[in-house]
Amino acid sequence: MSIQFNALQFGYTEKGKPVFSDFSADFEKDRITVLTGVSGCGKSSLLYLAAGIYPHHAGFLTGGCITVEGTRPESLSPKERCRLVGMMFQNPELQFCMDTVENELIFCLENICTPPEAVPDALNQALDFCAIRHLRNRTLLSLSGGERQKVMLACLTALRPKWLLLDEPFANIDNKSARAIAEKLKELHQTYGMGVLAVDHRLDNWLAVADEVRILEDGALLPEIITVDRLKQSPQRPSETTPETLPSTASPTSSEKAPASQSLLESHGIIVPGGSYGPKLPPPAPGEVVLELKDMSLSFGKTEILKNVTVSFRRGLIYAIVGESGCGKSSLFGVLSGLYQYRGSVLLHGKELRKTRKKQCGQMGFVTQNPQDQFVGRTVRQEILTSLKKHPDASRISEEILRSIRLWRYREVSPYLLSQGQQRRLGVAALMAYDCCLLICDEPTYAQDRRSTIAIMDALSRQARERRTALIFSTHDPQLAKDYADEQFRLEGGVLHACSQSGL
16 A cells, blocks of 8 residues: 555646656555655655645646545545545644644544544543643643644544654654654554655654655655665764855765765755764854843743743854753743743843833844744745845845745745745845844754755854854754854753853
């Protein structure tokens, strides 16, 4: 039994360049398959087609067909489809319908006509399976990105479809949680016979559970099938490539010849286990303190999220904040953006932020965890032009920026119609076009391939060094923090700990 794409012809416009032309591929149910490739190559589109979401809700299927277990998913009712395929979006928030975790799970179970007397046990089993019983009564809006992904997996567990389709399932989850969820996916596969097809740019957390890796390039599936066993046997080595532009077209090189499977993956922008992102720019002499937190605390109801955080950030330096999913990284950034009321002091240029936020508007630039939350332009180009509204040559520069991030062809498209990876690139590019003294980026490399990850971080680093900007970013990737940050902080138990320091 399998998912089959037969002579597929699909595009997002009727007359524009199609995403797939005569695409054919089979994915077998008895193997856990990871589909990878550069950002924007069509990986997510394949999942949406297999889930029956496309072409109902977007795009045009002009030829060929998709079958799952011999059935065309677009021909089924929603109730029938959710028994056949269950999908986790890159941003699970877009899938939720209810207010709390418990109500969301009940809603899922009611949609497949679960008998009322069976709902409590099914609900508890799903919560326990994903180890999130403690989130049962939480509102979905109060959860971190990683917690939302765990809730969405619990929903899929409750629905028990024949196939699980996962789009970047570990994008907002720390490595420990990701490995735990990967083991749960393997258990669903082995115990209940669920097929698993996942899209991911990172392979680290799949090594213990996946069977094979397939690469999508330019609308076609490469013939090479890379088994995870081959990756486990490959010696790990850092890559020396450091692209200078966004995106880079250079392939990774090394004086030491890499294993064929690893070289193939790296040449297609995949983040392979054990690889580094290249040397960081040397830090300058520390500049003036631009942001200072003194005994800053934050609570949601009776739960204290941040406890007496005291730290300062200087111009020209780069800071990484790491920590497990749900530890409060996004909440910390929410305090700085004005989303949450805090206790203690937050000083921007020595002035209390809660009192002078309006006057100091424009001093801080933000890239949020969900890029669509920050868009203000009607089109992709307008989003960049908004950041350049005071520049005399805004039209030319906006074109250069969009070409550099491979979004020029989408310049008249709404930002909300881009993929998550494309939205992230647009959000970061719009921020970098903006002149400010403090950049705050919540997971800036979320859903990016390796080359885009390096290029985004290189561009942000250059801005920090050349414009003497303080850059603060959060990440679940310890290698990214190591390679780019001058100082690292770990947020744990509501307390911010300095975990390493260099260049000062």
